[in-house]
Amino acid sequence: MASTLGSSLGQALGIAGYAAAFGIGTLFLTAGLAKLRSRRVFPGVVANYRLLPPALVGVVATLLPPAEVVIGACLIVGIGPAAIPAAGLLLVFAAAMAVNIRRGRSHIDCGCGRSDLRQTLSGTLVLRNVVLAALLLPTLGQLPSPGSAGWWIGLASGSALYLLTLLVNALAALAKGPLAIERNMR
Incomplete structure (x- = not known):
């Protein structure tokens, strides 16, 4: 009985891990x-985050996008150890946002990758990144076989996680956008 429960828990964590890997990888x-x-x-x-010396801004701006692509692809295909740099980046991003919010600079763009939908810094974004990093923990365990x-359940759940994250980000950005500000001024 105990080994069956342990096996079921291991399978559930593996599915949750792959769901997180696929969604966050995407x-x-x-x-x-x-x-x-x-x-x-x-x-x-x-540069707008004002956290790096000017000499490092170009280096980070050049290396970060391809690193995100590689980490994302590794997570999508189920390479569990990619969760470590992914969680690390999410926590660094959260810390950078938190520092700027504390400095009173929440008006800057988060740089989350959606340039067509500018999103300013907020505590919600900081929390989102911390939660996403935590969701990657089961990814370090045994993932289901492709x-x-x-694996299919994880894929479907990961797709839902990705779409839900996009939806929440879009709603949060729209809530702070020009139309919302104009509507609140009336």
């Missing part, structure tokens, strides 16, 4: 690709 992949498409303006976004029922 976020990293799409964010990295968007930053590559906006590579002329991305150094300005990095093509198995658990």
Whole structure:
């Protein structure tokens, strides 16, 4: 009985791990690709955080997008150890946002990769990144085999996580956008 319960828990954690890996991997992949498409303006976004010496801004702006693409692709295909740099980046991003919010600089763009939907810094974004980093913990365990029922469940759940994150981000950005501000001024 105990081994069956342990096995079931292990399978559930594996499915949750792959769901997180797929959903967050897709976020990293799409964010990295968007930053590559906006590579002329991305150094300005990095510089706007005012956390790096000017000599490192270009280096970070050049290396971060391809790193996000590689980390995202690794997570999507189920390479569990990619969760470590992914969680690390999410926590660094959360810390950078928190520092700027504390400095009173919440008006700057988060640089999350969606240049068509500018999103200013907020405690919600900080919390989002911390939660996403925590969701990656089960990814370090045994993930389901590709093509198995658990893998398909993880894929569907990860897709839902990705879409839900996009929806929440879009709603949060729209709530702070020009139309919302104009509506609140009436």
